[in-house]
Amino acid sequence: VEVGPAAVSAALGRVQKMLDDDVSAGRLDRLAARHVFNRLSPTTEWTGLELADFVVEAVLETMPAKREVFARLDRVVRPGTVLATNTSSLRVSEIAQATLHPQRVIGLHFFNPVPKMPLVEVVRGRQSDDASLATAVALAGKIGKTPVLASDAPGFVVNRVLIPYLAEALVVASQGVPITDIDGAMKQWGMPMGPFELLDEIGLDIAAHVLRELGGRWERPPGVEAAICEASNRKWLGKKTGVGFYLHAQAKPRRRRQPQKLVVNEELSRILSGGVGSGMEAEAIQWRLVLPMVNESARLLDERVVDSPETIDLAMVLGTGLAPFRGGIVKFAEDAGLEQIVDRLEQLSHQCGLRFEPAGLLRRAAAQGRLLSQIAQADQEPNQAPQRNEHAAEGALPRG
Incomplete structure (x- = not known):
């Protein structure tokens, strides 16, 4: 269902291009691709939705738009139909409040580019029932995705951990460190692309x-x-407009498999840095950007947004390409030693501000010489209420 004929045409064009790419790559033959395309039923009307078992919404990322769509969907679909939102940052529970059947509303957050990214976050709202969640998990597996289950907290898992990393990259660049140095340091650490390349990719x-x-x-x-x-x-706005932190439109075409050298948008870089230039060692850049991800991961565990450190590590590797050889962000922290992690965070907290203040779970784990998973499990023993803060999760997951 699209908003108008032009949007329908554009959507069909995108699907056709994806299928053509699959045929060219040998993943589908031409007849199979045609059968897939013929199963589409594009429309600008809300007719036919009463036949659907599962509806995925991907409208404008604003709460009023989401709630309007879900209120209308709730009236036209069958009682057993699962309603899923593809929101990346809005509360699923608040969207569900626009319906009379909030138990069937869940989050189903895909990652771009959707055909290539294997991860999908399945999000439990405050009133989401087990049947709806199980259906979403099964559907994700059937279409070749790896689902991770999260409770309803801002940013869910991947964005919640990734945003402090991107934010700190911007802060470091604003202090005069060239964006190419920052991107280079993080690729050296093992990220598939630097934070400014990623910002351009996201938009x-x-x-x-x-x-x-x-x-x-x-x-x-x-x-x-x-x-x-x-x-x-x-x-x-980045790659989609040809100009962001890099000048993508000016990059000369290269032969396949040759790395494309990006040209820096010097004007935007100069505005970001205030015209000031300074240097920073690659290792220092890496710690500045990695430690915020470790800290946020500990908060996710403390708030029971996920049920285990392994869930965070899987989500970050599949959702961002985070240095797979490191085993994930929590595994990296535990391999480095939680005492060292806390010490470095405290040093940066004194130097750079309270955003580096070590998370409580990290402090407790380091003080007791235990792993994050062990401390998180102990904190949720009977008669102990979970800690809550401004990021507290709704529909928090039990430890398992």
């Missing part, structure tokens, strides 16, 4: 929206605010 408009929604502990330096405003005003 600077979307990234700015998510940073506003999830960056509660982050105070934006003047250079970051100025750069975001300039990028918005000039339509420097």
Whole structure:
């Protein structure tokens, strides 16, 4: 269901291109691709939805738009139909409140590019029932995705952990460190692309929206605010407009398998840094950007957004490509030693601000010489209520 004929045409074009790519790559033969395309029923009307068993919404990422769609869906679909939102940052429980049957509303968050990314976050809202969640998990597996179950907290798993990393990259660049040095350091650490390459891939408009929604502990330096405003005003939105932190439109075509060298958008880089230049060792950059992810992962466990450290590690590897050889962000922290992690966070907290204050779970684990999973499990023993804060999860998951 699309909003108008032009949107229908564009959607069909995108599907056709994906199928053509599958045929070219040998993943589908041409007849199978045609059968897939013929199963589509594009429309601008809400007719036929009463036959659906599962509906996925992917409208504008604003709460009023989501609630309007779900209120209408709730009236037209069958009683047993599961309603899923593809939101990346809004509360599923708040969306569900627009319906008379909130138990069938769940989150089903895919990652871009959807045909290539294997992860999907299945999100339990405050009133989501087990049957709806089980149906979503089964559907994800049937279409070749790896589902991870999360409770309803801002950013769920991947965005919640990733945003502090991207935010700190912007802060480091605002202090004069070249964005190419930052990107290079993180690729050296094992990330598939640097944070500024990733921001351009996501889209600077979307990234700015998510940073506003999830960056509660982050105070934006003047250079970051100025750069975001300039990028918005000039339509420097990243790869999709050809210009972001890099000049994608000016990159010369290269032969296949040769790395494409990106050209820096010097004007935006200068606004971000305030014209100041400074150096920072690659290892120092890496710790500045990795430690916020470790800290946020500990908070996710403390709030029971996920049921285990392994869930976070799987989600971050599959959802971001985070250095697979490191085993995930929690595994990296435990391999490095939690005492060292806490010491480094405390040092950075004194140098850079309270955003580096070690999470309580990290402090307890380091003090007791135990793993995060052991401390999180002990904290949820009978007669002990889970700790809550401004990021507290709704529909928190039991330890298992």
